[in-house]
Amino acid sequence: MASVFPYTSSRPPVDGQDPITAAIGLLRPRDVGHAGLHATGSWAVQFEPTPHVELGVVARGDCWLVLEGHEPVQLHEGDFYLLGNPPRYRLAGDLDAPPQDATSSWEGSLRIGPEVEESTYVCGGYFGFDDDNAGVLLDVLPPVVLVRAGDPRGGALAHLSALLVAEMDTRGVGGSLVLDHLAQIVFVHMLRAHAEATTRPAGWLGALRDDGIGAALRAMHGDVAHRWTLAELADISLMSRSAFASAFKRQVGNAPLDYLIQWRMSLARDALRRDTRSISELASATGYESESAFSTAFRRVVGSSPRQFRNEALRR
Template sequence: MLGFRDPMADAIGLLRPRTVIGPTLRAVGEWALRFDPFLHVRIGGLVRGTCWLVLEGHEPVFLREGDTFMLGNPPPYVLASTLDASPRPAAPVLAGADHGTVWIGPESEDDLYLCVGHIAFDDRNAALLTDLLPPLVIVRAADPHGHRLGQLIDHLATEVGIAAAGGPLVQNHLAQILLVHMLRAHAGQTDRPTGWLGALNEDGIGAALRAVHADVAHSWNLKELAEISHMSRSAFAQAFRSHVGVPPLEYLIQWRMSLARDALTRDTMSISELARATGYRSESAFSTAFRRVVGSSPRSFRDEARALAATRSDQAG
């Protein structure tokens, strides 16, 4: 069986997150740093002080101590002490970090203490999450999730600043915990469809999602899922599409194909085994569904993944 039980844990696990934390930023006086666009997610928060976050195409946002932010596939952005400060490229400044910290101004004092982490995902399935996120999510210190997020940022910043045994492992886990809490906060503060993320907060729809993820090989139909949700078929179909953004059985197909992409990339089972594991009675039925969603046959997809893995191995060697 390829599925688990919790859709958020399933999705994040399938994304195979890779985290890069820090360096932390300590600054005093007037300063501004311009960051280039990047893929996937960046999460940060203010341990102390205030600053402006200016995302290209959006209104400037003033951040205070304890606030956290999440950027999803963002365009260029600027962090600055004031809106009048002239930004300089962030990359060379961050490259000059000393023991996990970058100082702007005298090292004996600072007005700002900022911790930021970058979380990258497996490119083949990254859209599972990044398609659900706006470019910017802000969680204020006073928000229901704010205190917990502030504590996590504080802990993460401390780990970056010390050379303790197991530090990278702790940082990686803290960043992923921070990601989960930011996703929960985002799902709770928006009224637009947020895919599986927002649907988990709905008792009936959430129960259906958990059932699908617990047994992805089962031949699910609309009647069964509606019964799990304690709703009529029409009400369930309408509610599911409203919260998730796609019809229930289309979501099932999309999730099965996400699992299939991952398995083919890792080359962990034959195509016929994968067809059965994802709920298809024949390899041809699975291949037809895979081609419709992914745009290539399972065999071609696997061959391309093998070739890419071989190229990377040669380059590493």
């Protein structure tokens, strides 16, 4: 049977792992949408709150991004934005223009203003995730992530912008599949840029920049089945156990082994909902010596036994 965990079949090199890929794999994007906004004149469009992630690029022109409760941000041609669990927000060419209502999620093509050559073109999209695991990523994202056109971290995004515009304009055979994959690539590049930002992001995403803590995170995600000890993780981080434990909790928000347990239980919940493994197999795949030890840990974190959780999930 194929593994439900991407990296647990053997213990690969520590430096080859990617927690971002592991997190997105757990999130299982289930809804991917994309649309184009064409605007001229004095305009504004209002979007209702949308879970879980919206992203966009100003392909031509300029506009304002105004999130409820936040200061307006001016966007210029080539700028990318990512919104985590966005509240009500507006895109506007004129901050004083009365907003036109848009659908709660981006679909198709929206045109505003007179039928003349457009002044602004925004390509956007959204991702809906598995609600039970969405917090793995959304808890470490700010309301807005911006990558400006001149940002050296956004070099690859400029090429992606050209591809997005071309696909949106042509809508050729297989176009929706291409757009889905392009949107996911943009999403990953935005997360990379955010993780590498000068101001360290919150939680595990920001900790990836740290050579020591990042190495420990990659190790844990890289081999969930290994029975990690604090001493092993500290050695990987080239720190003493006390220094490692303190730095990890400060940067990630949890103690190292608590973080590992939470991640293991997230993977286990996902597998149990999909009925892909026996409980004894899950115990081994998540680093427990016995089904009993796994069940005890699962009950402590989740509040029910693995068997109860599976039965309830399958009845939904």
